[in-house]
Amino acid sequence: METVKLNIGGKFYETTMKTLNRYQHTRLGSLTTRSEEYNPEKQCFFFDRNPEIFNWILDYYRTGQLHFPDNVCGASLRQELQFWNIEEEEVSECCWKSYYQYQDEMEVIAKLKENFTSTITADETASNRTVVRMWLFLDRPDSSRAAKMFNHVYLFFVLLSSVTYCLASHPMFRVDKEILLDLDVQLQGRLDEINNKKILLFYNTDEHPAIYIINKTCMCFFTLELFFISSPALRKRSSSRNC
Ligand SMILES: [Zn+2]
Numbered sequence: 001m002e003t004v005k006l007n008i009g010g011k012f013y014e015t016t017m018k019t020l021n022r023y024q025h026t027r028l029g030s031l032t033t034r035s036e037e038y039n040p041e042k043q044c045f046f047f048d049r050n051p052e053i054f055n056w057i058l059d060y061y062r063t064g065q066l067h068f069p070d071n072v073c074g075a076s077l078r079q080e081l082q083f084w085n086i087e088e089e090e091v092s093e094c095c096w097k098s099y100y101q102y103q104d105e106m107e108v109i110a111k112l113k114e115n116f117t118s119t120i121t122a123d124e125t126a127s128n129r130t131v132v133r134m135w136l137f138l139d140r141p142d143s144s145r146a147a148k149m150f151n152h153v154y155l156f157f158v159l160l161s162s163v164t165y166c167l168a169s170h171p172m173f174r175v176d177k178e179i180l181l182d183l184d185v186q187l188q189g190r191l192d193e194i195n196n197k198k199i200l201l202f203y204n205t206d207e208h209p210a211i212y213i214i215n216k217t218c219m220c221f222f223t224l225e226l227f228f229i230s231s232p233a234l235r236k237r238s239s240s241r242n243c
Helices: 019-021 053-061 074-083 092-119 122-139 145-167 185-192 199-202 210-230 232-241
Strands: 003-008 013-018 045-046 174-176 204-207
Touching: 003 019, 003 053, 013 019, 013 053, 019 053, 053 074, 074 092, 122 145, 122 210, 145 210, 199 204, 204 210
Parallel strands: 003 045
Antiparallel strands: 003 013, 174 204
């Protein structure tokens, strides 16, 4: 069996010509000893490309499936696929999400940049970068470790808010009102008529101070989050007003 030696960016790989010929329309599949990358003295082919990604490229010839790890940037993989003349449709379905995710993110960033180009100055550009970074931090948990941590905090607040909302209606978590509202005699009479325990509970008691504080804290958190996540829209609106 004819073996082939490949030097990819200083890292050596060995495979067979039969493996490479599996996809003859690709750069590796059409290699011959007459190719300009062939070094007759060392009897190997040299390519100055990323050796880490090449691991996955070579596996494609061996197994017929093109996978790659999550930590490889889709843009970088695309460049390598173009160089090796491999169609991007060959990327296995299980890896589509991470491969195409960078395209989605680039589109979002392009749209955000487009929104701000009407008022580009040095200050504005720096400001836009901050807004984009902030937006990615809030909306894309996988954009950074801090964004992932924020996402956990966000989920915690959602959970906390839901639980306290339910607890606030339980008699155990309600305390007697210090001052009862002055209701007119007619309404007081109706309340007595209704004799509904829940209505009376809400009329005669307040939520526990701890529940109140937690609720207000959650509200502040969600308000701030809403303010920051909508800031690109606010910027767009304010810049269009200035025009
Ligand atoms: Zn995969």
